[in-house]
Structures are given as structure tokens and as C-alpha cells.
Amino acid sequence: MNLKSFLTGRWAVVGGFVLAAVLLLVVAPALLTPFRLGLLGKYLCFAMVAVGIGLAWGRGGMLVLGQGVFFGLGAYIMAMHLKLADAPASTGVPDFMALISSDGVPFWWEPFRSGAVTLVAIVVVPALAAVLLGLATFRRRVRGAYFAILSQALAAAFAILLIGNPRSTGGSTGLNNFKGFFGFSLRDPANRLTLYVIAVVALLAMVAVARQLMVSRYGELLVACRDAEERVRFLGYDPAAIKTFAYAVAAVMAGVAGALFVPIVGIISPNDVGIVPSIGLLIGVAIGGRTTLLGPVLGAIAVAWAETSLSERFPSGWTYAQGLLFMLVVAFLPGGLASLGPVLRGWRDRLRPAVPAEKTSVPSLSGGS
Amino acid sequence: MNADYLELTNLTVSFDGFVAVDRVNMSVLPGDLRFLIGPNGAGKTTLIDAVSGLVPATGSARWAGEDLVGRKVHRIARLGVGRTFQTATVFEELTVTQNLDIAAGARRGVLTLARRRTRVPEVVVKAMETIGLTDLAEVPAGTLSHGQKQWLEIGMLLVQDARLLMLDEPVAGMSAEEKDETGRLLRRIAADADLTVVVVEHDMDFMRAFATSVTVLHAGKVLAEGSVEQVQADPRVQEVYLGPGEHSKAVTEAVLGEGV
Ligand SMILES: Nc1ncnc2c1ncn2[C@@H]1O[C@H](COP(=O)(O)OP(=O)(O)OP(=O)(O)O)[C@@H](O)[C@H]1O
Ligand SMILES: [Mg+2]
Numbered sequence: 001m002n003l004k005s006f007l008t009g010r011w012a013v014v015g016g017f018v019l020a021a022v023l024l025l026v027v028a029p030a031l032l033t034p035f036r037l038g039l040l041g042k043y044l045c046f047a048m049v050a051v052g053i054g055l056a057w058g059r060g061g062m063l064v065l066g067q068g069v070f071f072g073l074g075a076y077i078m079a080m081h082l083k084l085a086d087a088p089a090s091t092g093v094p095d096f097m098a099l100i101s102s103d104g105v106p107f108w109w110e111p112f113r114s115g116a117v118t119l120v121a122i123v124v125v126p127a128l129a130a131v132l133l134g135l136a137t138f139r140r141r142v143r144g145a146y147f148a149i150l151s152q153a154l155a156a157a158f159a160i161l162l163i164g165n166p167r168s169t170g171g172s173t174g175l176n177n178f179k180g181f182f183g184f185s186l187r188d189p190a191n192r193l194t195l196y197v198i199a200v201v202a203l204l205a206m207v208a209v210a211r212q213l214m215v216s217r218y219g220e221l222l223v224a225c226r227d228a229e230e231r232v233r234f235l236g237y238d239p240a241a242i243k244t245f246a247y248a249v250a251a252v253m254a255g256v257a258g259a260l261f262v263p264i265v266g267i268i269s270p271n272d273v274g275i276v277p278s279i280g281l282l283i284g285v286a287i288g289g290r291t292t293l294l295g296p297v298l299g300a301i302a303v304a305w306a307e308t309s310l311s312e313r314f315p316s317g318w319t320y321a322q323g324l325l326f327m328l329v330v331a332f333l334p335g336g337l338a339s340l341g342p343v344l345r346g347w348r349d350r351l352r353p354a355v356p357a358e359k360t361s362v363p364s365l366s367g368g369s
Numbered sequence: 370m371n372a373d374y375l376e377l378t379n380l381t382v383s384f385d386g387f388v389a390v391d392r393v394n395m396s397v398l399p400g401d402l403r404f405l406i407g408p409n410g411a412g413k414t415t416l417i418d419a420v421s422g423l424v425p426a427t428g429s430a431r432w433a434g435e436d437l438v439g440r441k442v443h444r445i446a447r448l449g450v451g452r453t454f455q456t457a458t459v460f461e462e463l464t465v466t467q468n469l470d471i472a473a474g475a476r477r478g479v480l481t482l483a484r485r486r487t488r489v490p491e492v493v494v495k496a497m498e499t500i501g502l503t504d505l506a507e508v509p510a511g512t513l514s515h516g517q518k519q520w521l522e523i524g525m526l527l528v529q530d531a532r533l534l535m536l537d538e539p540v541a542g543m544s545a546e547e548k549d550e551t552g553r554l555l556r557r558i559a560a561d562a563d564l565t566v567v568v569v570e571h572d573m574d575f576m577r578a579f580a581t582s583v584t585v586l587h588a589g590k591v592l593a594e595g596s597v598e599q600v601q602a603d604p605r606v607q608e609v610y611l612g613p614g615e616h617s618k619a620v621t622e623a624v625l626g627e628g629v
Contacts, residue, residue, distance in 0.1 A: 217474065218482040220467050224460040231458045234421065235529055236446035236475030 013211070017204060024200045034189055041196040041264040043304040044203050048257035050285050050300035051206045052250030057282070058290030059214060060246040061226030063144070065278055066151030067254045069158045070126040072273030074255030076162075077125060078262040079175035080109050081118040086179045095177070096170055106168045115182055126255030127248045134244030143229070152275055159274035174269025181263045192264075199260050203297070206253050211293050213249070222246055280307075283326045289338025299336060373449070373532045374398045375420070375565055379428035380438075382412070382419045382589075389415040391589035392428065397567055397582075399532075402559045404576045405569045406600075407586035408609060413569040414455060416586065417535045421445055421452045432533055447475060451531025455538050457518035461511030465502050465521060468510050469493040472525035492528045500524040500554065516547040523554065527562075534558070535567045540575050548572070552579035573625055577601075585609070601625045 024044075029037060049067050056062045083094035084105070091098065092113075093105055111117045133154075137147060162169045169175070184191040213219050225232050225239045232239050262268050271277070281300060288299020303322070311318040329336060333343060375397045382390040390412045397403045405413050419426035422442040430437040437445050460468050466489055473492050474481075489506075497503045500520040505513065510521060519539050526534050536555075540548045556579055559566045570576050576583065576597065583600045585592040593603045600606055601621075610624050 212483070215485050216483050217470070217477070217486055220463055220486075221471055221474075221482065223462060224468075224471050227460050227462055228458050231454075231460070232471070233442045234446050234452055235472050235525065236443050238443050 017208070020207075021200070021204060024204075025197060029193065029196070034192065037196055038192065038264060039305075039308060041199045042261065043301045044196075044199045045257040045261040045264065046281060046284065046304045047297045047300045048199075048203050048206050048260075049254045049281050050288070050296035051203070051210050052253035053282060053285045054290055054292070054296035055210050055213060055222075056246050056250040057285065058292070058296065059219065059222045059226065060243055061143075062243060062247060063148035063282075064151055064247070064250060065148045065275075065282060066153075066155035066158075067250065067281055068155045068273040068275070068278035069151075070130065070251040070254035071258035071261070071277075071281075072158055072162070072268070072270075073126045073129065073258065074122045075258030075262050075268040075272065076169065076175070077112060077118055077121050077255075078259035079178070079268050080112040081115065082178040082181065082262065083175055084109065084113045085115075085182075086177075096173075096175070097167065100167050103167070109168070122255050122259040123252055126251040130248040130251035131244055134247040135240060138240035138243045138247075152278065155273065155275050155278045159270040162270045162273070170269070172270055174267055174272070175262075176267035176269075178263060178266060186263060186266070195260070195264050199264060202256060202260060206256075207293065207297065209249070213246070214293060218242075218245075280322070283322060285336075287325060287329050287336055289336025291335065292338040295336050295338035373433045373563075373565060375533055375567070376431045377416075377420070377428070378431070380416070380419060380426055380430055381428050382415050382424055382426045388589050390419060390426070393586070393589070393591055395584055395591060395594070397565050399563045399565045400559055401565060402555055402579060402581045403565075403567050404580040404583045405567055405586060406571070406573075406576060406583060407592070411586040412589040413586055414537055415589075417452055417537055417567070417569065420533075420535065421450060443475075446529070446531075449530060449532040450535070451526035451529050451533065452535040453519070453522040453526065453537055453539060455541070457515065457522055459510040459513070459518050459521050459525075462509060464507050464509055465497065465513070466493065466506045468521055469496055469524055469528050473528040473530075475529065490528075492530075496524040496527045499527060499558075501550070516543045516551070519543070519551065520554070523551075523558075527558070531564075533565045533567070535569075537569045538571065539568060540570065540572055548575050549578075555579060 028040060032040060049071055053064055053067060056064045083096075084092070087094045097105065112121070137143075137150060142150060162174075163172045165171070166173075178186055180186060181191065181195065184194075186192065213222075221232070221237065221242055225242050229239045232242070258268070258273075261272070280303065284300035284303035285296040286299070287303060288297070289295025307318050307322070310321060333339060335343070375395075377393050377395045380390060380393045380395075381388065393416060405416070407413055415424060418424040420430050420432075420437060422437065422440055422445040426438050428438065432448060432450060435448055437448070437450065440448075460471065463471070470486055470490065470493055473490055494503075497506060500523055502513075502517060502521060502524065505517070510518065513521060523534075523536070523539070539555075540551050543551065552575060555566060555568065558564055559581075568580075580597050582595065583597055584594045585600055585603075585606050587609045592609060593600050593606050595603075607621060607625065
């Protein structure tokens with residue numbers, strides 16, 4: 001290892017993390033109003049999902065069109081706990097349930113009275129769901145478009161299930177009107193700032209995990225699975241297990257994101273977990289550059305920000321703008337904005353006449369991986 | 370002498386009633402460089418597929434004391450069975466080192482997988498020398514020439530610790546020198562490391578130069594088996610390759626190679 005690669009390697013990474021932490025933890029709170037900071041916190045939740053999508057899709061080649069399911073699992077688990085904690089001590093029944101019927105709390109809500117159970121479930125439930133689903137599909141060699149359709153159908157089914165059970169899930173309104181968060185009032189600006197800080201720390205931790213997975217031997221193996229799954233099998237590996245792991249990591253990231261989304265945004269409804277938000281998340285990742293570490297994060301934040309600010313001005317225009325952007329990226333920049341540099345360099349080299357012959361034989365790894 | 374030999378007994382593969390491999394009996398010993406030849410559609414690739422677990426088969430394929438029929442692909446691979454494909458498949462975006470490192474790692478534990486590769490394993494370095502790609506270690510495999518990809522595949526089989534190597538048309542599309550290199554490489558591997566090697570090939574000159582024994586497959590059945598000379602002289606083999614009737618020595622040599 002020479003000095004240069006040392007500088008561009010480890011120190012660049014540490015420096016990048018420090019810079020991101022300073023920007024998010026010091027600069028942003030100083031410059032933004034509490035309302036805008038809350039919005040940024042929401043975008044950070046989407047960015048967490050995006051980190052997982054980058055891993056599963058960008059590196060593992062699994063077109064995860066239904067991450068809303070795992071996001072929703074984490075979110076609803078957290079929301080159930082918050083509703084139960086807010087419920088009057090006399091009855092123990094959350095406000096919206098008491099309004100609809102007098103049957104009391106469904107049995108499967110009960111475990112989430114406990115904060116500890118809730119925190120564990122936020123990680124374990126999405127992970128378990130992803131492992132079961134992953135093994136079931138990847139073992140049967142379901143992949144490509146079939147896997148995409150399956151995961152999307154799941155998101156649709158999940159949303160329909162939520163809407164169909166208003167008594168226990170709040171139906172299409174979802175769960176909202178949370179007052180406290182593990183004993184702290186959500187009205188207090190200081191507590192809201194703390195929540196934002198938690199979101200920043202969670203996102204940075206996820207990026208660190210994703211980076212470690214990408215540079216590890218496992219990361220190489222995952223890319224190998226993406227590009228030539230059969231070959232990996234003939235080397236004695238079980239690709240289903242390799243892919244399922246990345247899928248489960250992505251699911252946990254989405255679950256934690258959902259769980260933080262609930263207190264930060266104050267509402268979770270089927271609109272946040274169905275097909276449309278699932279695809280919206282994916283679009284951010286595609287635009288940012290799915291195979292890179294930071295492309296998905298920046299893409300997701302940019303797309304979410306653009307959505308908010310554009311739909312403030314042109315309410316229905318955003319959907320079209322998003323679709324157009326997605327098509328442009330897919331058609332002209334498959335590596336996302338992260339690959340803009342190499343692609344432009346490639347165009348420049350092509351326009352420049354008569355490249356020396358030996359130069360063209362030097363292999364260049366395009367795409368910002 | 371080691372016990373790693375391959376023995377096929379009544380191995381049969383059928384696709385919806387079409388029998389692609391028909392009750393094949395064949396055994397290959399360690400150190401042998403067995404060539405599997407036959408016209409297009411004879412079932413050569415399907416036979417390799419069956420042994421490596423890619424297609425379901427009946428009968429038995431015993432290898433090192435285990436029956437491979439009915440096992441999963443990656444389990445068969447872990448028993449030391451490695452194969453290549455008619456079109457070279459390497460991990461194009463990964464470097465030569467990464468390709469070999471992955472091939473060497475099927476038995477790695479979770480902790481090793483979760484960490485970065487700090488230095489290149491000894492077996493990988495050695496395999497890279499054997500296949501002559503040391504200078505290209507950090508080059509993405511996608512940029513290698515066709516021949517180099519085939520060598521990389523052979524290298525992957527070596528580090529994978531495969532003791533039964535099945536190669537599907539490894540020299541197709543190679544230049545004459547590359548073919549020679551490959552042939553010598555395969556000979557060296559089979560003899561030095563005492564591996565069992567099965568090579569599917571259409572190139573008769575290549576076969577003549579390097580085969581230690583030959584099995585001829587036709588319409589899923591074993592037509593002939595023996596040394597190169599025996600097989601070339603076999604009238605049934607000549608009939609399959611040249612059509613029925615008498616053939617001049619010149620025609621025969623043109624198709625089946627010299628020295629018939
Ligand atoms: N998956 C499959 N389904 C149906 N038929 C198949 C399948 N795979 C192979 N076959 C048929 O089995 C026969 C043997 O094919 P195979 O690929 O083994 O031939 P081969 O000897 O390798 O030929 P070549 O020299 O052209 O590679 C062919 O008739 C082929 O059409
Ligand atoms: Mg074939």
C-alpha cells in the first residue's frame with residue numbers, strides 16, 4: 001500500500017464521514033427552521049431505505065420494488081407502541097380504537113406495549129420476513145422481473161391488508177397523533193431535535209455497514225452473484241443464502257427507517273408503504289447511482305426534497321417530473337448521476353480523434369463502483 | 370493411487386421424453402485426460418450438466434465414493450467437482466485476483482467473508498502463475514481476451530480445489546498458440562496434480578495432440594471408447610462423422626485428424 005492509496009482510501013472515508021456528520025449535525029440544525037429540519041429528518045429516513053436498496057439492487061441485482069413492506073413493518077410496530085403508550089392508563093386502549101369499537105386491543109398489539117419488545121421487533125420482524133421470503137424465492141431461482149413483480153405485489157397486498165383492517169391498523173388514515181416517544185413529549189422542540197440526531201446517527205451507521213459489506217469479500221461475492229449467479233453456484237456457494245443476507249440487511253435498514261419515520265413525521269398510513277412510495281424510493285436510488293455507496297443516499301434525499309418543494313408549487317406535476325427523470329436516467333445514464341463523471345470523460349475521449357493505440361488497450365472500469 | 374475416479378453407470382437424461390443422454394457407462398481415472406467428442410447435439414454438454422447437477426438425471430454418477438445424481442449443484446461442487454461452460458463465464462466486473470479469490474473461498478466462514486481481503490491467498494498466487502495471468506492480476510476479467518478468460522476459468526477450478534475437472538470446449542475460438550498452451554496446461558494439471566479431467570472438444574487436432582483417452586458420444590449413447598488411434602480407426606466413428614460407406618484416407622484425415 002503506498003501513501004496515495006492510503007490517503008484516498010481509509011482517510012478519505014473517515015474524512016467523508018466526519019464531513020457528513022458535521023454538515024448534518026452542526027450546519028443543518030443551525031441553518032434550518034425546526035420545520036425544515038423535520039423535513040430533512042424525513043428525507044434521512046428515505047435515505048436509510050435507499051442504502052439498503054443500493055446494497056440489494058445495486059450490488060446484489062435484486063430489483064427490490066417492495067421495500068415499503070419492510071419500511072411499513074418497522075413503522076407500524078413503532079406506531080403501535082406509541083399509540084399504546086399514549087393510551088389512557090385506565091383503559092389501555094388507543095384513542096382511535098376506542099372510537100371505532102369497544103372490543104379492546106387486538107391480541108397481537110399486546111406485545112408492543114413493551115418498549116424493549118418493540119425495539120427488538122423493529123429489527124427482527126423485517127429481517128425474518130426478508131429471510132423467509134428471500135429463501136423461498138431465491139431457492140426457486142426467482143429473479144429479475146419476476147422477483148420485482150413479486151416484491152411489488154407484496155407491497156400492494158400489505159397496503160390492502162392495512163386498509164382492510166381499520167379497527168386494528170387505522171385503515172387508510174393510518175396511525176397518527178402521537179404524543180410521546182419513550183416517555184419524552186414529541187411537542188418539545190428539544191426532543192424533536194434529538195430524534196433528528198438519532199436519524200442522522202442511524203443513517204451514518206447504515207452507510208458504514210453498507211461500506212463494510214461492499215469492500216468485504218462478501219461484497220465481491222454479492223457482485224459475482226449479480227453478474228453470474230450460476231457460476232457462483234458451481235464454485236460451491238449457495239447464491240440463495242448470499243442474496244438473502246443482503247436482502248435481509250436491506251429489510252432491516254428499511255424497518256429502522258420506518259420506525260424513525262413515525263415519531264419524526266407523526267403519521268404512518270398505507271400511502272407510505274404501498275407500491276407508489278416503494279417505487280419512489282427506487283427511483284431516487286437509480287438517479288443517484290445504485291452501485292455506489294453514496295449515490296442512493298444523495299439520490300433519495302434529492303428526490304424527496306424535489307418532491308416536497310415541487311409539489312408545493314405544482315401539486316400534480318411532480319409525478320410526471322419524477323417519471324421523466326427516471327426514464328432519462330435509465331436511458332442515458334444507467335449508472336445514475338454518480339457515473340456522470342466517467343460517462344462525460346468517455347464522451348470527451350470519443351470526441352477527441354486518434355487516441356494512441358496502446359492507450360485504448362488499458363482497461364478502464366467504468367461505472368462508479 | 371487415489372480413489373477419486375468418476376464412474377457413470379446407466380446415466381440417463383431425458384427432456385420431456387427426448388433422451389439426450391442414454392444409459393451412458395463410462396469411467397475416468399485420476400491423471401487421465403479424457404476427451405469427450407461427438408457431433409453437435411450428441412449430448413456432451415448434457416452429460417457434464419448431469420454430473421455437475423444442473424439437470425436431473427437417473428442412473429448413477431459415482432465420484433470419490435459418493436453418488437452425485439440428485440444432489441444440489443453447490444453440494445456437488447463442494448465434493449470437488451468443477452466445470453466450465455461452453456461460453457466462458459467469469460465475473461466480468463471483478464479483477465482476476467477477485468475472481469480467483471472467490472473461487473477459493475467456498476468454505477470460508479462468516480467472519481472471513483465480512484472482512485476485506487488483506488492479502489492474496491497462496492493458492493491464488495500459485496494458480497495465477499500456473500495459468501500465466503500474474504501480470505493481469507488487477508485487471509477486470511471482462512477486459513481479458515477470450516483465451517485468457519478460459520485460462521482464468523481453469524485457474525478458478527484449480528483454486529476451487531476441484532479434483533474432477535470438466536471443461537466444455539475450452540479451446541473453441543483460440544489461436545493455435547493459445548490452444549497449445551491450454552493443452553500443455555491441461556496435461557500438466559492432470560499428470561502433476563493427479564486430477565481427473567474430462568474435456569469436451571470438437572477440435573480433432575487438439576484432441577489428437579493431448580488426449581490420453583477418448584469417449585465418442587453419438588445421439589446420447591457411447592459409440593466408442595479407447596485411445597485416440599483406436600477411436601479414429603473405428604468404422605462406426607468414421608460413419609458418424611463422415612457418413613456411411615467407404616472413405617478415402619485423405620477425407621478421413623481431414624475430419625478425424627492425421628494418423629488414422
Ligand atoms: N434443456 C433442454 N431441453 C430440451 N432439450 C435439450 C436441453 N438441453 C439440451 N437439449 C437437447 O439435448 C441434445 C444434446 O444437447 P447437448 O447440448 O448436450 O449437445 P452437445 O453434444 O453438447 O452439442 P454441441 O457440440 O453442439 O455443444 C440436443 O438435441 C439438445 O437439443
Ligand atoms: Mg455442447
